[in-house]
Amino acid sequence: MSDENLVPIYTTRDISKADVIRAALEGEGIRCEMENEHQGGFTGVTKVRLFVLEGDKDKAVEFIDVHEDGDETDDPA
Numbered sequence: 890m891s892d893e894n895l896v897p898i899y900t901t902r903d904i905s906k907a908d909v910i911r912a913a914l915e916g917e918g919i920r921c922e923m924e925n926e927h928q929g930g931f932t933g934v935t936k937v938r939l940f941v942l943e944g945d946k947d948k949a950v951e952f953i954d955v956h957e958d959g960d961e962t963d964d965p966a
Protein backbone atom coordinates (compact mmCIF):
# COMPACT_ATOMS: atom_id res chain seq x y z
CA MET A 890 0.00 0.00 0.00
CA SER A 891 1.02 3.55 -0.65
CA ASP A 892 1.07 6.34 1.93
CA GLU A 893 -1.50 8.01 -0.34
CA ASN A 894 -4.22 5.40 0.34
CA LEU A 895 -7.03 6.45 2.66
CA VAL A 896 -7.55 4.13 5.64
CA PRO A 897 -10.39 4.14 8.21
CA ILE A 898 -9.42 5.26 11.71
CA TYR A 899 -12.62 6.12 13.56
CA THR A 900 -16.27 5.04 13.56
CA THR A 901 -19.23 6.66 15.31
CA ARG A 902 -22.94 7.31 14.87
CA ASP A 903 -22.54 10.90 16.15
CA ILE A 904 -22.02 13.12 13.09
CA SER A 905 -21.25 16.18 15.25
CA LYS A 906 -18.52 14.35 17.14
CA ALA A 907 -17.02 13.04 13.91
CA ASP A 908 -17.00 16.56 12.47
CA VAL A 909 -15.21 17.94 15.55
CA ILE A 910 -12.60 15.17 15.34
CA ARG A 911 -12.14 15.78 11.61
CA ALA A 912 -11.61 19.51 12.24
CA ALA A 913 -9.15 18.79 15.06
CA LEU A 914 -7.15 16.39 12.90
CA GLU A 915 -7.06 18.90 10.07
CA GLY A 916 -5.89 21.52 12.59
CA GLU A 917 -2.96 19.18 13.30
CA GLY A 918 -2.18 19.08 9.58
CA ILE A 919 -3.71 15.62 9.02
CA ARG A 920 -5.94 15.38 5.95
CA CYS A 921 -9.20 13.72 7.01
CA GLU A 922 -12.20 12.56 4.98
CA MET A 923 -15.62 11.62 6.34
CA GLU A 924 -17.91 8.90 4.99
CA ASN A 925 -21.71 9.26 5.33
CA GLU A 926 -21.57 12.89 6.43
CA HIS A 927 -24.78 13.73 4.55
CA GLN A 928 -27.30 11.72 6.56
CA GLY A 929 -30.21 14.12 6.34
CA GLY A 930 -32.84 13.22 8.93
CA PHE A 931 -31.12 9.93 9.76
CA THR A 932 -28.46 11.34 12.07
CA GLY A 933 -27.47 8.71 14.62
CA VAL A 934 -28.72 5.82 12.49
CA THR A 935 -25.89 5.44 9.99
CA LYS A 936 -22.28 4.96 11.02
CA VAL A 937 -19.88 7.72 10.12
CA ARG A 938 -16.27 6.77 9.42
CA LEU A 939 -13.22 8.99 9.32
CA PHE A 940 -10.36 8.24 6.95
CA VAL A 941 -6.80 9.56 6.81
CA LEU A 942 -3.84 8.90 4.55
CA GLU A 943 -2.13 5.66 5.48
CA GLY A 944 1.08 7.52 6.36
CA ASP A 945 -0.84 9.63 8.91
CA LYS A 946 -2.76 6.74 10.51
CA ASP A 947 -0.57 6.25 13.61
CA LYS A 948 -0.37 9.99 14.31
CA ALA A 949 -4.16 10.39 13.87
CA VAL A 950 -5.06 7.42 16.08
CA GLU A 951 -2.65 8.62 18.77
CA PHE A 952 -4.16 12.13 18.62
CA ILE A 953 -7.69 10.73 19.00
CA ASP A 954 -6.65 8.43 21.85
CA VAL A 955 -5.12 11.33 23.77
CA HIS A 956 -8.16 13.58 23.31
CA GLU A 957 -11.00 11.04 23.31
CA ASP A 958 -13.06 9.90 26.29
CA GLY A 959 -13.05 6.29 25.09
CA ASP A 960 -16.70 5.74 24.17
CA GLU A 961 -16.10 5.28 20.46
CA THR A 962 -13.70 3.19 18.43
CA ASP A 963 -10.80 3.50 16.06
CA ASP A 964 -11.81 0.12 14.69
CA PRO A 965 -12.59 0.46 10.97
CA ALA A 966 -15.51 -2.01 11.23
